[in-house]
Amino acid sequence: MKKITLLLSLLLLTVFSARAQETKWIIDNTHSKIQFDVAHLVIAEVTGQFKDYEAMVIVNKLDLSDIKIDFSIAVKSVDTDNEDRDNHLRSADFFDVVKYPKITFKGKSLNLISENQYKLTGDFEMLGVTKEITLDVKYGGMVKDPYDNTKAGFKITGKINRTDFGLEYNSVLGSGGLLIGEDITITCKIEFQKINK
Secondary structure (H helix, E strand, O other): OHHHHHHHHHHHHHHHOOOOOOEEEEEOHHHOEEEEEEEEOOOEEEEEEEOOEEEEEEEOOOOOOOOEEEEEEEHHHEEOOOHHHHHHHHOOOOOOOOOOOEEEEEEEEEEEEEOOEEEEEEEEEEOOEEEEEEEEEEEEEEEEOOOOOEEEEEEEEEEEEHHHHOOOOOOEOOOOOEOEEEEEEEEEEEEEEEOOO
């Protein structure tokens, strides 16, 4: 079991660093998607995404113990395929983009759970409130694209309660349920590209 765990750890290490030196990766927005889902009327879900975001990963050590992940979303780029709803989400009822233009995540640790599965822990900030959260990470692999760029693929998923961050707007239905769910499911499908020195 220890040998298997070691081999799996080494697999991820090859993604970020072949040698014990600083390696940088940036997000490839063209081949990535930042998505969220929230319950509506209890019986269904609404799906949305953010179209403007950036991220960088920096690693120095082979064991990834010093990994730094900086992720930032421009909240005004929210898109749920409905202009009126998107404008409402940008208002002070929800994201209040004038006062809080960014959602950020700063990753602090990445831990192997099983083959190609990891736990990513970091500080998530929304509406000026910062809390530590843990996300599930699935590593998809690493390849060279047709332009000789090194790419690494990941699927990151998790859930937060929006009221923990002060996003409390809601209405109670006649049945007693909430118009909008409190739990937000996050799904990030990401390609990182290595920055060649």
